Amino acid sequence: MPARHEPADVVVVGAGMGGAAFCARLSERAPKLRIVCLERGGWVDTAAMPPWRRDWQRATINDWASSPNLRLKAPTPSPSADYPIDDSATPFKPLMWSSVGGSTINWAAHFPRLHPSDFKTRTLDGVGDDWPFDYFDLEPYYDLNDAAMGVSGLAGDPAYPPKPRRAMPPLALGRLGMTAARGFDALGWHWWPVDAAINSVPHQGRAACNYCGPCQQGCVNRAKASVDVTYWPRAIANGVELRPHCIVRQVVIEAGRATAVIYRDADGREVTQPAAAVVVAGNGIGTARLLLASGLASPALGRNLMFHPAAYARGMFKEELDGPVGPIGCALYSHEFYETDERRGFKRGVHLQVTRENIPLMQALRLEPAWGRDAYRLLREEFRHSIAILVLAEDLPEAHNRVTLTDRTEADGLPGVKVEYTLSEHSRRSLAFGLDRAEDVLRAAGAHRVVRLPLAPLTGWHLLSTARMGSDPATSVTDARGRCHAVPNVLVADGSLFPTVGAVNPGSTIGALALKIADDLAKDIA
Amino acid sequence: MTPEFLAAVIDTLLPGEEALPCGTRAGLDPAAYASAHRAAFDAVAAQAGSDERFARADESARTAILNAVERALPDAFRALLVAVLSDYYEAPPVLAALGWRIDPPQPSGHAMPKLDDPTTERLERVGRRAKLWRA
Numbered sequence: 001m002p003a004r005h006e007p008a009d010v011v012v013v014g015a016g017m018g019g020a021a022f023c024a025r026l027s028e029r030a031p032k033l034r035i036v037c038l039e040r041g042g043w044v045d046t047a048a049m050p051p052w053r054r055d056w057q058r059a060t061i062n063d064w065a066s067s068p069n070l071r072l073k074a075p076t077p078s079p080s081a082d083y084p085i086d087d088s089a090t091p092f093k094p095l096m097w098s099s100v101g102g103s104t105i106n107w108a109a110h111f112p113r114l115h116p117s118d119f120k121t122r123t124l125d126g127v128g129d130d131w132p133f134d135y136f137d138l139e140p141y142y143d144l145n146d147a148a149m150g151v152s153g154l155a156g157d158p159a160y161p162p163k164p165r166r167a168m169p170p171l172a173l174g175r176l177g178m179t180a181a182r183g184f185d186a187l188g189w190h191w192w193p194v195d196a197a198i199n200s201v202p203h204q205g206r207a208a209c210n211y212c213g214p215c216q217q218g219c220v221n222r223a224k225a226s227v228d229v230t231y232w233p234r235a236i237a238n239g240v241e242l243r244p245h246c247i248v249r250q251v252v253i254e255a256g257r258a259t260a261v262i263y264r265d266a267d268g269r270e271v272t273q274p275a276a277a278v279v280v281a282g283n284g285i286g287t288a289r290l291l292l293a294s295g296l297a298s299p300a301l302g303r304n305l306m307f308h309p310a311a312y313a314r315g316m317f318k319e320e321l322d323g324p325v326g327p328i329g330c331a332l333y334s335h336e337f338y339e340t341d342e343r344r345g346f347k348r349g350v351h352l353q354v355t356r357e358n359i360p361l362m363q364a365l366r367l368e369p370a371w372g373r374d375a376y377r378l379l380r381e382e383f384r385h386s387i388a389i390l391v392l393a394e395d396l397p398e399a400h401n402r403v404t405l406t407d408r409t410e411a412d413g414l415p416g417v418k419v420e421y422t423l424s425e426h427s428r429r430s431l432a433f434g435l436d437r438a439e440d441v442l443r444a445a446g447a448h449r450v451v452r453l454p455l456a457p458l459t460g461w462h463l464l465s466t467a468r469m470g471s472d473p474a475t476s477v478t479d480a481r482g483r484c485h486a487v488p489n490v491l492v493a494d495g496s497l498f499p500t501v502g503a504v505n506p507g508s509t510i511g512a513l514a515l516k517i518a519d520d521l522a523k524d525i526a
Numbered sequence: 527m528t529p530e531f532l533a534a535v536i537d538t539l540l541p542g543e544e545a546l547p548c549g550t551r552a553g554l555d556p557a558a559y560a561s562a563h564r565a566a567f568d569a570v571a572a573q574a575g576s577d578e579r580f581a582r583a584d585e586s587a588r589t590a591i592l593n594a595v596e597r598a599l600p601d602a603f604r605a606l607l608v609a610v611l612s613d614y615y616e617a618p619p620v621l622a623a624l625g626w627r628i629d630p631p632q633p634s635g636h637a638m639p640k641l642d643d644p645t646t647e648r649l650e651r652v653g654r655r656a657k658l659w660r661a
Contacts, residue, residue, distance in 0.1 A: 051631040058612040116661035158655045172638035178645045185648040210635025220632050325636040339660050361615040371539040371607055372589055
């Protein structure tokens, strides 16, 4: 007989960006509610993070790899509570982290907002779908999310509507960033220091970034915002009960209503947690997996999976640059080509992001060849002499790109999960255009050689749109308030909701959206 | 597998150049890879004819043999390469030769140069541009 907890008003599944922001906000807006959050992973100990250790580089391909599939093969257990993902049918490998804090534990904390046009792609450009609300409806929540996370950056970017003064000045661009800026300037193109959820100066009781480099191995001094140190202390102080190491296997749905969730707790016991409402925040794969496994009947569930297709151009410079120093994703970006210009042969646009460089081991491993005398020549040419520009394109919704269940039962008790994704011709054209522009910049900045990676497999961070918002139950999973059409007391509060995805990192929008979903639910309950 | 054979494989993968030491001089222990990567080593020996023939071959011939094994057994070869490179690029003599520091990223972090005046002027020019966004 499974153990049975006292009923909760709201059970939230997942303690990452969406779940944390949702819990913190709902607990403020409706303080009498009993809110329980179930998280499959535990708290991550900063003392055990690799940047303290001399063997920190190899963690990037083992227990702190960005891919859960790689972590599951690592010789030492990862702090992330992973499940395998069949990624044999997608060129982009899904990346995520499962613990309290979710993927904010090992994210790059590049924190852009979507553009206003991203909410109206159907109206403006005749592609994709409009969101059920616009940028300016979400703007107050962006501001709240910025305040909660702490943003370094610079107001005044002409690529965006005016934003409030950022809480902290921008992170240092470094020699690498200043060199890239020279290239953008020579071409007369837009560039701007990134908004980063990383402290450039001490802020909110957390230290300033000391530019150590490997943000994706966790932030040992907590300069980088992750929701275990931003939203969760607030939510817990408000009375939210966070239960780590609890793997939810099923949302119990009876007569069109969710009545409970069933989960395996930290001691391996099966537990039933009755709830008046269930909020799922496992992002594009975890949410679809749980809701599909629970039998939620919704034809769009799991479909329209979108990444941000990614490619790199890397320029080699004679001058010495920074190398693997500073927050990996946070130097500067260009939105010169973000908005539609039909002369380019595709609609929507691309995001160009000047990132920091890889650590020596990662550089060495991706060289071609990676061994022998030629490898040394290539490494010497590149190490501390290169700049990489990441090109992110905007995927458009396509129903055949999807998350499905397999016929396996995984060790966590849930069905296996598979990702099926085909890069569209539209996305290919976008990436090719973006690579051409990235190469233009690198050459204008002084690169003597440019190497392209036309499709970067290990960039599947942004797992979006598998439970998208909309008004039509045939083509969307939830309404504008995140309530599932099929089961209205099951809500979603993560990146699965995005009807379209723009071409920028989604963390900022996931947080803002989760805050809005929480406010909407609080109003419904009131 | 003889120690000479194992060392020859490692030092063909990582022959060193200028200040950068070869694999064994960087402190890598060839025997440490033998059991975990037996398939790759066996394939190298088979391709060469024997352990001894590989160890005695010149660098050009050894490179050709490893190229053939990499094509024939890509996964096993890659696994060996990842193991060897992981040790090599964490070895203090290698990091020092690259001009990189031996200490881990924390607690000291790195210094970063401040925004220089030309870049500040460039940024101000961008800030004066008309709006780029649509609604």
